[in-house]
Amino acid sequence: MADRKLRIGLAAYGTGWDLNGWRLPEADNRGLVDPSVIVDVARTAERGKLDYVFSGSALGSEPDRLNRIYRWDNFVYAGYAAAVTQHLGFLMSVNSSFEHPYATARQLATLDHFSRGRTALNVVFGIDREGDPARNFGRNPVPTEGTKYARAREFTEVVNRLLYESWDEDFLLDDKADDTLVRPGSWHRIEHSGEFFEVRGPLNVPRPVQQRIPNVHVGLSEESLAYGADLAQIRFSPYFGLDRGRAEYAAQKARVASAGRDPEKFKIVPGVTVYVAGTGREARAKFREVVALQAAEEIPEVFSKALGVDLSRVRDSERVLDVVDIDALEPDALEGLYRGRVQRGAGDVRDDRLLLRQIVATQLGEEATFRELYQYVLRSCEDQQPAVVGDARDVADWIEENFAERVLDGVQVFPPYHRGPADAFVDLVVPELQRRGLFRTEYEASTFQGLLDTDNG
Ligand SMILES: Cc1cc2nc3c(=O)[nH]c(=O)nc-3n(C[C@H](O)[C@H](O)[C@H](O)COP(=O)(O)O)c2cc1C
Known part of the structure; x- marks a missing residue:
């Protein structure tokens, strides 16, 4: 389709996404105490004509690992950022395992009015998340898997009913002489009584600006996919590589179609961490610097053996290309190391010789040492999303290929640290995508629903 355009979101975390990136000398970690850092992320996103900023939900507390867990309340953040932007959407994560639909509907409707229609709701369930959120919500029953x-x-049904069934459009009569502020019969109780919630309504905030506040779903299970097909407009998805990604994309669009909805209006948007610089060499060096911050003790024998390296003879500071004979390896040499991850290294590449060549060529660079490769494998066992590394053309090529192959409809970009990477994406990659006709040059709608071109569910 000629006018199919990418959707791009930017994640707002106080210290950026990478678990170690905050240790770079240039990383600005004041975002943990100074909101202006993530307010800047919103300004940067709007400067790049991006669709939205993403705020995750963190209800646990793990003081030793501040960077992922210690987060601002996302509705307060979005309310402030909405006032300093005009077009940008706010993708708000709410944890339906702990939060209440009445309070959530109030927050969403309020934010939708204050932002004039720029809100979306991402329902997450994290019951076993970092920092054990259940411990902070004692005496409330916690759902199980x-x-x-x-x-x-x-939760979603109650939120939507509160938002859209509570008030008629023309409820405000404002008849002073007749002492009638609200038109009689213009509001409705929802009288919900279900397994988890009992809510009478109506909501005490007017219906939202948007015809339908878009819903987002994450998750890997069948239930997540079914929930998405029935109730969501956007899938914030893991990245599965080209082959599996094509199949997962087609399967989810087919589910949406069988739910009687238009699959083109349903957007699939995986998360990616982008390292971009003026040259690919520079970007790979920065990525290597972050990889090298990954804590790693002695390289275990299982790793060196898998790669045919005798560590009693070879120093781990030597270049991978000097000490590993990639062509001589078995095609499944890395199997035991990746412990069943959904996405391995540069993608879902089956042949590990190809995978290794790709990792060295496109991510770590040819200077990568054996130790850095080990650190890379260690971290990629934990990370849910690929690092896309290179100059503007390399990053745009990666996005374009996955977009054209219908692996994704857009990307949610996670700056690995602050403040450079978000600006680098907007200043280097966005113009390249615009030149290729893949991304807007001006905002074409005033609401989130309009920007994303989603349906009414
Ligand atoms: C891409 C992605 C992003 C997520 N973001 C959050 C989040 O911000 N907060 C949270 O509590 N859980 C988050 N989760 C966790 C999901 O809510 C959790 O894994 C959920 O239980 C998915 O279940 P399923 O994979 O069993 O369907 C995220 C999961 C994925 C895959």
């Missing part, structure tokens, strides 16, 4: 989706469905 078996009930979390039932609760999420009921």
Whole structure:
């Protein structure tokens, strides 16, 4: 389709996304105490004509690992950032396992008015997340793996009914002479009584600006995919590589179609961490610098053996290309190291010789040492998303290929640290995508729903 355009979001975390990136000398970690850092992320996103900023939900507390867990309340953040932007959407994560639909509907409707229609709701369930959120919500029943989706469905249904069934459009009569502020019969109780929630309504905030505040779903299970097809407009998805990604994309669009909805209006947007610089060499060196911050003790024998390296003879500071004979390896040499991850290194490449060549060529660079390769493998076992590394053309090529192959409809970019990477994406990659006709040059709509071109569910 000629006018199919990318959707791009930018994640707002106090210290950026990478677990180690905050240790770079140039990293600005004041975002943990100074909101202006992530307010700048919103300004940067709007400067780049991006669709939205993403705020995750963190209800746990793990003081030793501040950078992922210690987060601002996302509704307060979005309310402030909405006042300093005009077009940007706010993708708000709410945890349906702990939060209440009445309070959430109030927050969403309020933000939708204050932002004039720029809100979306990402329902997450994290019951076993970092920092153990259940410990902060004592005495409230916590759903189990078996009930979390039932609760999420009921939560979403109640939120939507409160938003859209509470008030008629023309409820405000404002008849001073007749002492009638609200038109009689213009509001409705929802009288919800379900397995998890009991809510009478109506909501005490007017219906939102948007016809339908878009819903977002994450997750890998069948239940997540079914929830998405029935109730969401956007899938914030893991990245599975080209082959599996094509299949997952087609399967989810087919589910949306069988739910009687237009699959083109349903957007699939994986997260990516982008390292971009003026030259590919510079970008790979920066990525290597971050990889080298990954804590790693002695390289275990299982790793060196898998790569045919005898560490009693070879120093781990030697270049991979000097000490590993990639062509001589078995095609599944790395199998035991990746412990069943969904996405391995540069993508879902089956042949590990190809995978290794790709990692060295496109991510770590040819100077990569054996130790850095080990650190890379260690971190990529934990990370949910690929690092896309290179100059503007390399990054745009990666996005364009995955977009054209229908692996994704857009990307949610996670700056690995602050403040350079978000600006680098907007200043280097966005113009390249615009030159290729893949991304807007002006905002074409005033609401989030309009920008994303989503349906009414
Ligand atoms: C891409 C992605 C982003 C997520 N973001 C959050 C988040 O911000 N907060 C949270 O509590 N859980 C988050 N989660 C966790 C999901 O809510 C959790 O994994 C959920 O239980 C998905 O279940 P499923 O994979 O069993 O369907 C995220 C999961 C994925 C895949």
